[in-house]
Amino acid sequence: LISIESFSADFMQTFGDDRGITPNLDKLVDQSLFFDNLYANGTRTVRGLEALSLAIPPTPGDSLIKAHNNEDLFSVANVFNARGYQSDFVYGGYGYFDNMNYFFNHNGYRAVDRNDINKDDPIHHENVWGVADEDLYTLAMRQMDSIHAEGKPFFLHIMTTSNHRPFTVPAGRVKEKNGTREAAVAYTDWSIADFLKRAASKPYFDDTIFVITADHCASSAGRTSVPINRYHIPLWIYAPKHIPPQRVHRLMAQIDIMPTVLGMLNFSYRSRFFGYDLFQLEPGRERAFPATYEKLGYLRDDVLTVLEPQRKLEQLRPDYDTGDGVPVQPVDRTKVDEATAYYQVAAELYKSRQLGKRPDDNTPVKPLQAEQGSAGAAPVLH
Template identity: 35%
Template structure:
């Protein structure tokens, strides 16, 4: 009898610690129920906050990075971005972006595709025809051929593309004992009267998404908790086609309110374990390529249905990847296919043209808002690719940071304190170059931008 009582007591304690019977234990995100961060924080135990805050600071990925002195880094970062004038010690990159004439309040739909490396598209040399829809769209869009993701994780792709903040190696910038505040596309559009929606396939608390997006500009968030249980296909929730079909009537309803809308859809199917719906018949034989075919089909199917809606002609669409994946053989310490991603913008008032200049996810916000002719206060790391030419780019993975331009690629591993240098051939191939002095300007560039991002992160936590 004692054994039974003991087992029941231990089981009750474990259940109490987990807080739920779902795939993941209960997390801070579950306490968030509105857009007021103060009210959301009231539901979190202060002792729990203190403990998790201490544990967060001890995590390896959250340790402070020391690449160069903050003063030197900030000075160089501001110069790289063309920022002059007085420095705000908290928002060191702050500047006012002003446009002439009225804003174009087009609806905006952003689709962030899971793991869609540019190398998976025929446009970029893929031998198999995996992405006919994306390849066709790329030729009828404002398309960027040389775009790079900020990091190699979904949370990094979202904070970069939506909030213009770069990745800092393996760190998750959406998490924290107190959910971080970011200004980005959602917060700017909200000030212009937009209704903002976010659709994800998985649980809302994954990567602290519900808390982060509720705090940073989104009005409505739809996740696995909103979908029928029989549509959940794996631990990452529902399939892409269900997500798109679910979102369409909601978008239609919001569009009838008279407000412009901003809808963000995050796909997942191109992430293992691959679940290919039984109704979809792929042309290739391997699951790794079949799932890419399916993901491309789901995008095409959604757009065909969207074309029939009254809001379609007044909508700007942005399609890009959250990050890439390894395609083919590894060509260096951080294979280019992990970060080289497609980016296309099309729809209302968007010109059809190809841009071959360097482009980053952090540039999406200033570029999109320029296309919408919107003025705003900006503290991000990106540039407006419509009016400016990016000459250098920087990005990272869990263990490396990268600086590159049209001719050279510099990779640095902080834990090893080791540099890797490559020349970039006209066809994009990398060739090792041991003359590190030729890469000093890229080293200074990526060090200064990464160190400034570190400073900005720590200042936001203090305030």
């Protein structure tokens, strides 16, 4: 699982950009199961990490990555670990930032960061955020090689940093001017292609699923309180030996990504996730949770409901290209109640320590004959 720092869908030619800065990722669209209607939970990395590891809507105040009493929550790693996987969170900077190492080490993952890079490994570039993405992928591949050598399957969550100010990247990798957003995006594109090329030589490549998405978009500014175009992120699920290419247009929330992947792996498990396996979800129930620190969005049926402090409310029919919207009159109270319920229940479950895992939460459940049938019976995949 690669979560790319600040990668907006509209960087890509696939979504209309004409700068040609993502040629490899645009090409990968036609080789992957590609989701083109996906929306992030928030505007900061910790919200993306929360969505991808816990599959819950944003909770009030700080992300649970930084919250007190955030140990032993039910995480994606719990599901993998119960099946004998080694789960690692791999970051190219120092994971004490934003409490990442503490959170992942206490929720089923082994945190691996800048401190774990060998002193004799070449570092092609680094800045205040960490090493260049290609060096991060080298670190991740070393983890993959080591776990595979032990005879275990692996689940890695890799968090990139190169597509972040100051946008400095290794010399000679891209033609765009170093220190610009264009250079950082182009380098993101180059380094992922390079990683996949290197991984293709590994004995585990054919049975590895590569899930590539973003933590959030590059900008959150707009003329509405929650400009929906500033939450649109891409998702590739790439495993050429097992998953045929397809475009999926259904609305998808960031919290649905990993439950969908677990469904494709034919895993059956007792869950505390709020996210859905999109391929098992009946049409009409799709929704997403674009939010800011104070304003909580709920997108369903082309209506964006925004809950604000002091019980203020905004409800719009959003323009997905501009982020503008037309007020809904009269207000759809059902959607207001649904939005309130999702956010309030997530908050209350965390506050009452009910998002934690019980001893039986990790126990694999014998699947029904037709359960999670979107991918059919599959071999063990990493």
